[in-house]
Amino acid sequence: MKVKESSAGDDIIRPPWLHLASAFLAMEPPDSLISISRDCGGGAITESVQHFIWDQCISKTDGKGHTPYITSFLKKVILEVESGADAVIDELYEQLSFYMTSVKNDTFFHNFCFPFLYKLLLDFGFFCEDHVEARVCQSPRKVVVPLNCSLNMLEGDTGCSIWPSSLFLSEFILSCPELFSMKSCFELGSGVGLVGICLAHVKPSKVVLSDGDLSTLANLKLNLELNHMNTQFDSSESILEDQCKASCIRKIFFNFNFSAVKCLHLPWESAVENDLRDLMPDIVLGADVIYDPQCIPHLVRVIATLLTTKNSDSHGSQVSIAPDNQLNGIIPNEYEEFALASRTQPVAYIASVVRNIDTYSYFHKVAQEANLRVVDITQNVKMLNFLPYMLSYQRSSVRLLGIYQSSH
Numbered sequence: 001m002k003v004k005e006s007s008a009g010d011d012i013i014r015p016p017w018l019h020l021a022s023a024f025l026a027m028e029p030p031d032s033l034i035s036i037s038r039d040c041g042g043g044a045i046t047e048s049v050q051h052f053i054w055d056q057c058i059s060k061t062d063g064k065g066h067t068p069y070i071t072s073f074l075k076k077v078i079l080e081v082e083s084g085a086d087a088v089i090d091e092l093y094e095q096l097s098f099y100m101t102s103v104k105n106d107t108f109f110h111n112f113c114f115p116f117l118y119k120l121l122l123d124f125g126f127f128c129e130d131h132v133e134a135r136v137c138q139s140p141r142k143v144v145v146p147l148n149c150s151l152n153m154l155e156g157d158t159g160c161s162i163w164p165s166s167l168f169l170s171e172f173i174l175s176c177p178e179l180f181s182m183k184s185c186f187e188l189g190s191g192v193g194l195v196g197i198c199l200a201h202v203k204p205s206k207v208v209l210s211d212g213d214l215s216t217l218a219n220l221k222l223n224l225e226l227n228h229m230n231t232q233f234d235s236s237e238s239i240l241e242d243q244c245k246a247s248c249i250r251k252i253f254f255n256f257n258f259s260a261v262k263c264l265h266l267p268w269e270s271a272v273e274n275d276l277r278d279l280m281p282d283i284v285l286g287a288d289v290i291y292d293p294q295c296i297p298h299l300v301r302v303i304a305t306l307l308t309t310k311n312s313d314s315h316g317s318q319v320s321i322a323p324d325n326q327l328n329g330i331i332p333n334e335y336e337e338f339a340l341a342s343r344t345q346p347v348a349y350i351a352s353v354v355r356n357i358d359t360y361s362y363f364h365k366v367a368q369e370a371n372l373r374v375v376d377i378t379q380n381v382k383m384l385n386f387l388p389y390m391l392s393y394q395r396s397s398v399r400l401l402g403i404y405q406s407s408h
Helices: 017-025 032-038 045-061 066-083 090-104 164-175 192-204 214-226 271-277 296-306 335-343 359-370
Strands: 005-009 009-014 115-123 144-151 182-190 206-211 232-233 261-264 282-289 347-353 372-376 398-405
Touching: 009 045, 009 372, 017 045, 017 115, 017 214, 032 045, 032 066, 045 066, 045 090, 066 090, 115 261, 144 214, 164 192, 164 347, 164 359, 164 398, 182 296, 192 206, 192 214, 206 214, 214 261, 271 296, 271 359, 296 359, 296 372, 335 398, 359 372
Parallel strands: 182 206, 182 282, 206 261, 232 261, 282 347
Antiparallel strands: 005 009, 115 144, 347 398, 372 398
């Protein structure tokens, strides 16, 4: 089995080997890595697979990887190989021994709950700028998105974590670039910034990212800089709750073929409506923002205000309707109404996992009271798979909601 194939003089790693390296960078669960490793070896983790794990995964971390994660993966690899009565290469044994000794002596880390660099590979093999349906491009490209994240979920550091809904919303953006091209986009609860980074690849006219937590916002700006994006932090508007803290975040500009991405501190409960109206977005986005019943009234107020910032004759974005064979030949009337509204007024796309049906239903109730129409468009939009190696990512758990201001 070939690990690499030559193309125009360059060595290109091919699936499933590429999926293994990508899954490692994305810190997929070790069991997922073991499964992909078996695929690479035709059912077993062969010596060539072990060498690939060492050369393309472990040694690439340069000692900067997340030690507990790598240690767990190495243990599972060695156990898998030994259980098949095969030989484990020396490099894996030696690295595991090194990590185990380092952790025991506390020479590397005092606390395993710390920020780490997560690398997400977006596979553009089926993405073309002028695509209508999925097809292989003549010049496929792959983009690695480094993201500074945190594992410290127990202390409420959820804004610096990767969530399924943000992966789904990012894939939606890349699957339907025509919806966002030359549009002004505003994201609520931007977290680590993955959605905003994906937006940069579809050429919007403007991107504003926001979050209500200052530490999350600082990490967001760091991630934009890691991806060489031109960033601005606006500390002058009254939307900011704490201008002194916000102004401590330094301004750095990079040469990037994209207008500056603005980052705003936006606590929903204290957002000023006049400032929200001044933003005038064509499209509002949000991933996993429907989670706390106490926050829902504030969230809905912000969405409703943002969606009423333009006159009815403004030019919205036209939703790409999936082919009939993807809809069993039927397009629901409410979806047709949303598609029509998206051509004439601002709309919102909210991706969410329904973890609590009562909270989800409450959001619908409050939205209706605010004269917002909420339509589940999950089955109506075309989606391409940009993350084929992420076995832990369950797309089926995410719902995509289309929201617009009702005229009656």
